[in-house]
Amino acid sequence: MNKDSLKKIISQSNNIVFFGGAGVSTESSIPDFRSTTGLYTISNKGSYSPEEILSYTFFINHTEDFFKFYKEKMIYPYAKPNAAHYALAELEKNGKIQAIITQNIDGLHQMAGSKNVFELHGSVHRNYCIKCGEHYDLNFILESNEIVPKCTKCQGIVRPNVTLYEESLDNHVLEESLEYISKAETLIVGGTSLVVYPAASLIRYFKGKNLILINKSATQYDNIANIVINDSVGKVLSNIL
Ligand code: ZN
Numbered sequence: 001m002n003k004d005s006l007k008k009i010i011s012q013s014n015n016i017v018f019f020g021g022a023g024v025s026t027e028s029s030i031p032d033f034r035s036t037t038g039l040y041t042i043s044n045k046g047s048y049s050p051e052e053i054l055s056y057t058f059f060i061n062h063t064e065d066f067f068k069f070y071k072e073k074m075i076y077p078y079a080k081p082n083a084a085h086y087a088l089a090e091l092e093k094n095g096k097i098q099a100i101i102t103q104n105i106d107g108l109h110q111m112a113g114s115k116n117v118f119e120l121h122g123s124v125h126r127n128y129c130i131k132c133g134e135h136y137d138l139n140f141i142l143e144s145n146e147i148v149p150k151c152t153k154c155q156g157i158v159r160p161n162v163t164l165y166e167e168s169l170d171n172h173v174l175e176e177s178l179e180y181i182s183k184a185e186t187l188i189v190g191g192t193s194l195v196v197y198p199a200a201s202l203i204r205y206f207k208g209k210n211l212i213l214i215n216k217s218a219t220q221y222d223n224i225a226n227i228v229i230n231d232s233v234g235k236v237l238s239n240i241l
Helices: 002-012 022-026 056-061 063-074 083-093 108-112 138-143 171-183 199-205 233-240
Strands: 016-020 097-102 117-119 122-129 158-162 186-190 210-214 227-229
Touching: 002 210, 002 227, 002 233, 016 083, 016 171, 016 199, 022 233, 056 063, 063 158, 083 097, 083 108, 083 233, 097 171, 117 171, 122 138, 138 158, 171 199, 186 199, 186 233, 210 233
Parallel strands: 016 097, 016 186, 097 117, 186 210, 210 227
Antiparallel strands: 122 158
16 A cells, blocks of 8 residues: 555656665665674773774774774675665666665665765765875775775875764765755655664755655654655565666
8 A cells, every 4th residue: 555655656756865774785784783782892902882983082092993893894895786776776767866865884876876875974985094185995995904004105094984973974965965855855764763863853854745764663753754664675666666
């Protein structure tokens, strides 16, 4: 029933924005580290939560341990786009979707062919030297012989362009995302439980007609949505095409 109405809305709307969370990537076997509980023991320095390790303070004070964790838990170089990524790329190609806003850092939307992608938390594919600003790709990080990757020009630390805890979101990306959301006729929110900042605050900017939530579990916004589908994003979107 809801899936039929979703199909109808998508066929009638050419101004759709998709806003996605970790649930879009878990179908590509990339775990949502926010949903993992428990602590990681770091060398002999004690135990930390993922949130502590992925904070700016930890990056500065325990750079080597930060990179050990980052390379092991945050980078999935062999992950491939799933049905959700491909369906969204197709909808963009057909002029239906105007922008994809994601909280994921894996670059899978672009790999699937999407063009207008806004990565709120940055991307593992973009890295830069904190001293001279030189840019590096993901391969540079993966192939680095040292635990802490160093700039070939100035020996500065090369860090991922990924927003760490305590850091603010990229202003340009945030503003563009809000612009698209506030002008959209239809907003499809997928794979997020809408509890983590900035997801919950972004959806308040939507003033359009159709708010659609696709998530495996219920969210606190279900009551204001036009359509709620509790299922896999990939399954729902590929069925529509
Ligand atoms: Zn440098």
